[in-house]
Amino acid sequence: MKARPKKTIETVHQCCGSPLEPTVPTRRVANVCWGGVDLAELLNEIGVDANARFLWSYGLDGGEFAGTSCDWYLKDLPLERLSAGGVLIAYELNGAPLPAEHGFPARLVVPGYYGTNSVKWLWRLQLAARRADGLFTTTLYNDASDARDLAAGLPPRRPVWALAPESIIVAPAPDAAVALHEPVEIWGWAWSFRGIAGVQVSTDGGINYRHATLEPRRGWAWQPFSLQWRPSHRGVAQLCARAIEAGGAAQPVEGARNAIHTVRVMVE
Numbered sequence: 185m186k187a188r189p190k191k192t193i194e195t196v197h198q199c200c201g202s203p204l205e206p207t208v209p210t211r212r213v214a215n216v217c218w219g220g221v222d223l224a225e226l227l228n229e230i231g232v233d234a235n236a237r238f239l240w241s242y243g244l245d246g247g248e249f250a251g252t253s254c255d256w257y258l259k260d261l262p263l264e265r266l267s268a269g270g271v272l273i274a275y276e277l278n279g280a281p282l283p284a285e286h287g288f289p290a291r292l293v294v295p296g297y298y299g300t301n302s303v304k305w306l307w308r309l310q311l312a313a314r315r316a317d318g319l320f321t322t323t324l325y326n327d328a329s330d331a332r333d334l335a336a337g338l339p340p341r342r343p344v345w346a347l348a349p350e351s352i353i354v355a356p357a358p359d360a361a362v363a364l365h366e367p368v369e370i371w372g373w374a375w376s377f378r379g380i381a382g383v384q385v386s387t388d389g390g391i392n393y394r395h396a397t398l399e400p401r402r403g404w405a406w407q408p409f410s411l412q413w414r415p416s417h418r419g420v421a422q423l424c425a426r427a428i429e430a431g432g433a434a435q436p437v438e439g440a441r442n443a444i445h446t447v448r449v450m451v452e
């Protein structure tokens with residue numbers, strides 16, 4: 185693999201949280217740089233069977249999870265995602281060899297998909313006409329559609345693949361003190377599979393929102409946003425950020441892993 189051209193990609197990398205608590209936000213997210221081999225190019229060279237629809241990837245780790253024992257960590261993804269580009273067999277993280285805990289010697293990296301799909305300690309790839317049955321493919325990591333999703337024509341269960349629109353406030357920090365009438369910069373990061381078109385920020389717990397300044401997306405990286413604020417009342421202020429996707433989908437207020445992030449600060 186190292187004899188092939190090395191491709192480097194900066195991506196947002198997010199854990200979707202526990203598959204046993206799929207609606208609980210954990211906001212475990214970072215932006216990292218991967219180096220490795222372009223998987224779509226590699227498969228084009230090998231040649232792909234016309235019946236193939238899914239890529240199955242196997243990690244070397246096995247054991248028991250949620251009362252079920254597994255030989256391997258096995259995930260699958262639709263081949264359309266591969267054609268969209270950017271999927272790597274990565275052997276570098278931030279310019280250094282992958283550390284053991286991040287998948288040494290090689291891992292899959294699926295930009296724009298939740299971290300669970302980026303299989304570490306990769307030892308086998310398989311193309312198949314159907315999804316891979318397994319604990320981490322067709323049992324866990326599938327979101328149940330609610331009445332609104334069903335009305336919008338979504339299937340009853342959807343695999344946890346594409347990143348839903350989300351944003352986090354980085355500053356001010358939770359419980360920070362800010363000065364009355366002095367300018368404060370509220371800033372953070374926003375991301376989704378499709379890219380974020382706008383971020384709105386509230387300083388009154390989500391009653392009123394204003395448009396923040398948002399950088400356009402570069403590749404698969406997350407996007408910075410910021411808003412200048414002059415606090416006009418003493419006491420507690422609840423800061424909220426809401427990301428809106430290119431297609432119009434916005435972060436929900438609650439009850440989902442990508443629910444709106446609120447940061448409480450003290451105006452003194």
Ligand SMILES: Nc1nc2c(c(=O)[nH]1)N[C@H]1C(S)=C(S)[C@@H](COP(=O)(O)O)O[C@H]1N2
Nearest residue numbers: 198199243244257286299300302303304305
């Ligand atoms: N082989 C293997 N790959 C795996 C996992 C795992 O348990 N085994 N966990 C997945 C999950 S749930 C996440 S969020 C990411 C975390 O990647 P990181 O440890 O590099 O942050 O790895 C994914 N790849």
Ligand SMILES: [Mo]
Nearest residue numbers: 199200201300
């Ligand atoms: Mo995860």
